[in-house]
Amino acid sequence: MxxxxxxxxxxxxxxxxxxxxxxxxxxxxxxxxxxxxxxxxxxxxxxxxxxxxxxxxxxxxxxxxxxxxxxxxxxxxxxxxxxxxxxxxxxxxxxxxxxxxxxxxxxxxxxxxxxxxxxxxxxxxxxxxxxxxxxxxxxxxxxxxxxxxxxxxxxxxxxxxxxxxxxxIRDGEERMAPPGARPRLRTPVMLAAVLAVILTIGSLYWMRQPDFDPVAPETMALTLPDRPSIAVLPFTTLGDDASADWISDGITENIISTLSLAPDMLVIGRATAFTYKGRLVEPAEVATDLGVRYVLSGSVLKSGEKVRVTAELSDAIKGEQLWSIKEDSDNKNILYVQDRIAESLFLEMQVSLTVGESNRTITALAGDFQTSVRVIQGRDAFQRFDPAGHREAERIWTELHETNPHSPIGPYLLGWLPWQRVIIGLADDPAVEFDESRRLVAKALSMQEWGDPYTLIALIESATGNYDEANTAATRAIKLSPGGADANAIGGVALFQSGDTKRGIEHMLKGMRLEPDYPEWLPGALYPALLEDGKYDDVISLTKSVLGRDMRDARAHPQAYAGLVAAYALKGDLENARQIVSNLKTENPNLNVADVTRLFSLQSQSPRPFHEVLINSLETVGVPRAVD
Structure with missing residues (x-):
């Protein structure tokens, strides 16, 4: 040395x-x-x-x-x-x-x-x-x-x-007040003068302009919740080091996953947050779009093994930046930095985290920050839902698991791969693939319990008709991750399919609120639940929203038309329902009831009284039970 x-x-x-x-x-x-x-x-x-x-x-x-x-x-x-x-x-x-x-x-x-x-x-x-x-x-x-x-x-x-x-002191430069200095009050006249100065400064403080134009809750696109609400924007990558981009994404995701474990807090999910990546947006714009009070933004600069992380929290209702944090670290200590940011957020919003430290972030589950970055890289490939993306995710996650075999994140991630093989048509025997998913998820949960694995269990069990098991798994996922968009959305689907319509709707809508840029599959799962609950106007509003968007999921628009026909038919608006059916028959002259109900995946569910009501209403507006 x-x-x-x-x-x-x-x-x-x-x-x-x-x-x-x-x-x-x-x-x-x-x-x-x-x-x-x-x-x-x-x-x-x-x-x-x-x-x-x-x-x-x-x-x-x-x-x-x-x-x-x-x-x-x-x-x-x-x-x-x-x-x-x-x-x-x-x-x-x-x-x-x-x-x-x-x-x-x-x-x-x-x-x-x-x-x-x-x-x-x-x-x-x-x-x-x-x-x-x-x-x-x-x-x-x-x-x-x-x-x-x-x-x-x-x-x-x-x-x-x-x-x-x-x-x-350079020419024209003012002398700063010594930090921590206090005036010595020697006479009543001086006391009066000092009080006058204090009152003047105080009035200027309360009259000061906000940092940006405050957002009125009534102008927000979504209703501002009563509980604390926040959007964590993707951290900006500064400099030319390409590897810093993954660090930025990792920090963003880990902060979101930490905050979402708090039951008394609304945290916008990662999918919606990342739609802002690469965009220069003001806190007021984000708050207006997403219906939140607080907005966290930040940046990452990497120089060799050193990383500088900055973060700023803004209150959109007040139009103020509340605080900023700047931390220098190395890759090994980024976990401390992101946790310090999360803890500062909890203190600012007076929200208590009621889960154990070991369950807090992706990083904690993965074992280190570098592994959590590999989790994200693999998920990016996985979410393409095509054979090439599947193979890339399998390569990354298998390597991750072999490198850190004692982490529960490895078998959990690998458990999604057999399920995806069924979904994208690569499976020879779906039952064998689902059993492999069950085995891997059970292995992950034997190492540590957290909410996400139960969402996969709920999906598998509802797909195979094991509705009691699906209900149990969904309920457990939501209990362990009450602020998680996926836990609520997927758990809600499983609850509805297993017969608990009210709770299913509650959690699917909560998942949609947590992820305003919601997954494209979610409305198709929500339509039949809302129809069964008699919320026809809600279905009409949601289907029109979907039909007005450019959707990558090929099922989204057909599902929306099916939902719209059913909602009009059940509501008794036969004219609108028949007009849509006529338009659909122009493209598919052999349209029948099975085509519509298949879009809602009703065939896989146990028969319910509502199914016959839906089929009868579709017949009323010109959709036959069978091909003529």
């Missing part, structure tokens, strides 16, 4: 995440301009060496405190000149902290208290300003003509002793 005494300069961009969110291309272009025209030339002039960089921050080593301070003052002045021609909201400003101290060199990187103090001083500096430690002041005060503002002894996080700090 090599120790040395050196001068460390820490710098970062003020409000970098917000700037990126507003104008990513413009900010990155101006950052490159600053690097080319200001930072690199001044580094050359003053002998600085970049020890570490991560997106909006730099850690630079200098041969002397004098050269470091000259670099800082000249750099801030040059950046100020470049900003002069820009609108206020487009300006990039830097904070700089400088310290002389003992550091540990690891390769080109520098670590230790000397670095930590420089970083803490940087965080204290005002936008466009420079703060230095007493050790720097002692080195430069007889060599440079400076106006130094004494900030006093400061308590610095993770540093045992207070640090004496000084603000470097």
């Amino acid at each position: 090599k120790r040395q005494l050196t001068t460390i300069l820490a710098a970062d961009i003020v409000n970098f995440s917000r700037l990126i969110g507003a104008d990513e291309e413009g900010v990155l272009s101006r950052r490159r301009q600053h690097q080319a025209e200001v930072i690199l030339p001044l580094l050359n002039d003053h002998g600085g060496r970049v020890a570490n960089t991560a997106g909006d921050s730099w850690l630079i080593e200098f041969p002397s405190a004098v050269e470091a301070l000259r670099f800082a003052i000249q750099g801030q002045t040059k950046v100020e000149a470049l900003n002069a021609e820009l609108e206020e909201q487009a300006r990039i400003r830097y904070r700089i902290g400088i310290n002389v101290g003992d550091v540990v060199a690891e390769g080109d990187d520098l670590l230790g208290d000397g670095v930590n103090i420089a970083a803490r001083l940087e965080a204290l500096a005002p936008a466009g300003g420079v703060v230095i430690s007493r050790s720097v002041r002692d080195q430069v005060r007889d060599r440079l003509d400076l106006d130094l503002h004494d900030l006093g002894e400061l308590e610095v996080k993770n540093i045992a002793r207070p640090v004496r700090a000084f603000q470097v």
Whole structure:
């Protein structure tokens, strides 16, 4: 371990995440301009060496405190000149902290208290300003003509002793208030003056403008729930490292999966969240689209093995950004970072997590963050529902399981593959494939219990007519993952098919609310349940919504037409029902009742009184029982 005494300069961009969110291309272009025209030339002039960089921050080593301070003052002045021609909201400003101290060199990187103090001083500096430690002041005060503002002894996080700090005042720069300073009230007149100032500041605080236009709940596309509600947007990947994109997706999914385990919270599901990937959207827009109060956004920047994660939480109802977090980590410690973000969200929304730590995230189940990324990569292939995607998912998940055989995530994921072989027509014997799925899921649950495996059990048992088993599995899935979109949607289907129509509708609708960009198969499963419950207008509304969308699932539009015909027929609107039947017969002259009920998968269910009612109503509007 090599120790040395050196001068460390820490710098970062003020409000970098917000700037990126507003104008990513413009900010990155101006950052490159600053690097080319200001930072690199001044580094050359003053002998600085970049020890570490991560997106909006730099850690630079200098041969002397004098050269470091000259670099800082000249750099801030040059950046100020470049900003002069820009609108206020487009300006990039830097904070700089400088310290002389003992550091540990690891390769080109520098670590230790000397670095930590420089970083803490940087965080204290005002936008466009420079703060230095007493050790720097002692080195430069007889060599440079400076106006130094004494900030006093400061308590610095993770540093045992207070640090004496000084603000470097450039021409026109205001003096900052010493952190933690309190005015000494010596006379009644001074007390009155201070109270007047406090009241003035207080009134300005309450009159301050919000960060963005607040969203009125009545303008939201979906009803704002009474309980806390949040959308977690896909974290943005910064920089050129392609592998960082999977890290961004992994963090996003793990935060969603953690939050969705809270029973008293509405968390928008991953499928809907990822429709925003690659889009620059404002919190207000997301909240309006999805009917949520809170919006979390963030970014990931990867540099070698180091990762910088930022996150920002906004309250759309108030029009305010509530807080932001910036964490530097390596790949092994990302689990800590994402959990810290999730915990901060729970505290902000005052939601208690009522499940054990071991059940919290995909990462916890997988064993490490890298494995959870492989889970996501395999699922992306799996969800193509074609032979090529199936083979790719099988390759990834088999390798994952062989690498980490003691994790329950491996057999659970592999359990979906036999089921999918049946669904996409690759199975020679569906019964054998379903038995293999049951075996693998049982193995996963013997290692650890959580909600998702029970959704697969519910699907298999309902498909094979074992409705009591399907009901039990669905109920267990929902109990263990009350905020999970899949657990509610799939569990709801199984509950309905096993005869519990009311609960089936309740959980299918909850799954749809948790995933506003709902799976394309879900409406087709919901139509017959709503029809049986007499909610004909709801079916008409839902079918028209589906027919107005471009759906990839070839079954979606035929199912919607079937639902629309049935709803009109059962409602007694025979004119509309017959018109749709006439249109359908133009494309399929041999249309019969079996064609319609097959779309609802009613043949696989135990006969129920409603089925005969539905068939009779279809006959009434011109759909025959059998081909004439």
